[in-house]
Amino acid sequence: MRxxxxxxxxxxxxxxxxxxxxxxxPEGYDARRVRPSMERAFEKIGYTGPVSITAYGNQTQTPxxxxxxxxxxxxxxxxxxxxxTRSVMYRDMVEWRGQNPPPATMMIISDQVEGDFSWDLARLxxxxxxxxxxxxxxxxxxxxxxxxxxxxxxxQLLGEEGTPPLVTCGLSSAAMFYCKSCxxxxxxxKKFRKHLSSYKHGMEEAINPPDKQLLCVTKAWARNYxxxxxxxxxxxxxxxxxxxxxxPEGYDARRVRPSIERALKELSYTGPVSITAFADEKQTPxxxxxxxxxxxxxxxxxxxxxHYSRMITDFEIWTKDNPAPASIMIISDEVASSKDRSTLICxxxxxxxxxxxxxxxxRPFEMPVLVTxxxxxxxxxxxxxxxxxxxxxxxxxxxxxxASTGMFCCTLCLCDCKSLDDFNKHLANCFNSFYSLxxxxxxxxxxxxxxxxxxxxxxxxxxxxxxxGYPPKTKRTRNAPRKGFLPRSLRFTRR
Numbered sequence: 001m002r003x004x005x006x007x008x009x010x011x012x013x014x015x016x017x018x019x020x021x022x023x024x025x026p027e028g029y030d031a032r033r034v035r036p037s038m039e040r041a042f043e044k045i046g047y048t049g050p051v052s053i054t055a056y057g058n059q060t061q062t063p064x065x066x067x068x069x070x071x072x073x074x075x076x077x078x079x080x081x082x083x084x085t086r087s088v089m090y091r092d093m094v095e096w097r098g099q100n101p102p103p104a105t106m107m108i109i110s111d112q113v114e115g116d117f118s119w120d121l122a123r124l125x126x127x128x129x130x131x132x133x134x135x136x137x138x139x140x141x142x143x144x145x146x147x148x149x150x151x152x153x154x155x156q157l158l159g160e161e162g163t164p165p166l167v168t169c170g171l172s173s174a175a176m177f178y179c180k181s182c183x184x185x186x187x188x189x190k191k192f193r194k195h196l197s198s199y200k201h202g203m204e205e206a207i208n209p210p211d212k213q214l215l216c217v218t219k220a221w222a223r224n225y226x227x228x229x230x231x232x233x234x235x236x237x238x239x240x241x242x243x244x245x246x247x248p249e250g251y252d253a254r255r256v257r258p259s260i261e262r263a264l265k266e267l268s269y270t271g272p273v274s275i276t277a278f279a280d281e282k283q284t285p286x287x288x289x290x291x292x293x294x295x296x297x298x299x300x301x302x303x304x305x306x307h308y309s310r311m312i313t314d315f316e317i318w319t320k321d322n323p324a325p326a327s328i329m330i331i332s333d334e335v336a337s338s339k340d341r342s343t344l345i346c347x348x349x350x351x352x353x354x355x356x357x358x359x360x361x362x363r364p365f366e367m368p369v370l371v372t373x374x375x376x377x378x379x380x381x382x383x384x385x386x387x388x389x390x391x392x393x394x395x396x397x398x399x400x401x402x403a404s405t406g407m408f409c410c411t412l413c414l415c416d417c418k419s420l421d422d423f424n425k426h427l428a429n430c431f432n433s434f435y436s437l438x439x440x441x442x443x444x445x446x447x448x449x450x451x452x453x454x455x456x457x458x459x460x461x462x463x464x465x466x467x468x469g470y471p472p473k474t475k476r477t478r479n480a481p482r483k484g485f486l487p488r489s490l491r492f493t494r495r
Contacts, residue, residue, distance in 0.1 A: 008103035009131040012049045014042060015096055017089045019110040020057035021082055023137050023154040031069035033158070038107075040160040045150055047105060047131075054078055054092070056085050059177075060196055067189055071175045079196060080180040084210035086112050088180050090120075094217055097124065107133040109154065116214050118145045119339075119369055123218040125350045126371040144343050145369060147350040181205040218371070225373045227268040230325040231355045234271045236264065237318050237328050239311045242279035243304060244333035245361050245378040253291035256382065260329070263384045264357075267374055269327065276300055276314055276409075278307045281424075300409040308334055312344050319352060329357035330370075331378065337364040346370055 016038060025031050039051050055070060059079040067077055080088045089110070097106075113121075113134065122145040125132065134143075135152040177192040178185045182204045184195050195201055238260060247253050261273055277292060281301040289299055302310040315328065328349075334341045336358055346369050349356055356370055361378040 009105055010047050010049070012103040012105060013100065014047060014049050014051045014105040014107065015100070016051060016053040016107040016109065017093055018053060018055045019085055019089065019112065020055050020062065021085060022111040023109050023135065025066055026155070026158065029158065031066045032073050034070065035073045035075060037158050037160045041152065041157055042105075044160070049105065052076075056080060056089050058082050059192075064189065064193075067177075067192075071177065071187075071189065074175045076175045076178065077192075078178045078180060079192075080210055081205065083212045084180070086110070086117065087211050087214040090117055090214050091211075093121075094124070097128065097130070102128060102130055105131040105133065107135070109135045109157075111136045111138055113143065113146070116216055118143055120214070120216040120218050122146050122346055122350065122369060123221075123371045126346070126353075126356070127218075129350060129353055145339075145346055147347050180210050181208070219367060221371070223372065223375045224267065227373075228355075231327055231373075232268055232270060234325040234327060234355070235322055236269060236271050236273045236357075237315075237322070237326070238273060238275040239315060239328070239330050239332070240275060240277045241307060241311065241332040241334065242277050242284065243307060245331050245359065247288055248379070248382070251382065253288045254295050256292065257295040257297055259382050259384045263374075263376060263381055264329075266384070271327070274298070278302050278311055278314075280304060298409060308332075308341060315345065315348070319348060319354065324353050325355070327355040327357065327373075329359070331359040331381075333360045333362060333364075335370070336360040336368050337362075337366075339369055342368060342370050 025034070035051065035053060038053065042048070042051065053074070054076040056078045058081060059067065059077060062077075070077055078088070078092075089108075093106070093108075113136075125146065131149050132146060133150050133152075134146075134148050135154050135157050137154045176185050176187055177189065179192075179195060179201065182195070182201055184201075186192055186195070247256070257273070257275060260275065264270075264273065275296070276298045278300045280303060281289070281299075284299075292299060300310060300314065311330075311332070319326075319328075328345075330336075330345070332341075335345065336342075337360070345356075348354070349370065356372050357374050357376075358368060358370060358372045359376045359378055359381050363377065
């Protein structure tokens, strides 16, 4: 499936990085067809910009006729040791991004994009978005972090139908040969071969080889940035997981919104702020619900095991109605510390270039994959608007009677209520029906659990059939051979 790119990128330059070890030139294939095949594949999906290709690998193992054919069609050839190919490609990629701002298109031909490669590139894509394509030699699979506009199998890419006829180019149009170990470059294959076989090259490659460890450039990025002009007055939507970041005991819940707004204003974000809190209504004190609602904070009732998916659903709905420029703030330990939890948000930020903020109760052990303009500890965020002495106090009974302006939402039934009384009435019916059904399912599972097989089938004896409501067997079926229906130790007989 191909995503639609922006119109400007479809005519902009296209840069290709090709790992020749993972995706080699097939035996008997004319290497002069590599460039026309790639260009044809891009033209089919509407990308007509100029294509630049750089091939990486241990070129001492590449036949001369392949190197000549690639160079004659304008494909740059880079020599590096196999263990360093991934890191050298990525370093060149980062350097190219710095010199070529969007709109532009990138293509990676490699089987080794996962891990720190995709993690760092996904962070780069959140900050500066390029149209991204990939080809690999293995079966095409969705990358968990990176958003690709198209993904090809290497053999499919080389076999594009309608490839233009071959045109033999003169050596005057030959591309460059590079040696990354020695910072050497030339246009002559003869000089290139001579260099690779020289004593100086051998010593340099042995003593000072290119780095094998990929350098993640985004790990050095700061965590707090002032607002950019396009985001300074844009909308801000806050998704707050109250399980991970609860209201501290004695804290006036009416101070949550002012604290968040003040923290954002300190970074020059002055746009309208909407806040949705996600928690189990039964686990949330009534005075907290009233206080939050009085300040315009929406409350979404969710059960603990589905609250994260409800947050993601709310995020997706909000982004459909509010295109960028806009900002999203996530208050959650799960999103901050778990790569799996933040994957969907990471991909959405790459697609739409939303600005992102993050708050958590405990600082994560590793840097999140989400690129943020600001991050806070939850306790520090709550203490922004006033001093701790003024805001850490218990609410009196009179303070708890407040007007409700925020919405109460039950995500189990997709029901919205404006008053807490109506919300509680709805939940009473919702809980009765939900838990009644859940209790019946749990009871059936408890009865049948000893008889569940590895394939998910159920083998239950006659007595168990009666407990779960199955009709009793007839005399004919009771006397029929069991054919291994149950192990002998579990078979029941009539007395």
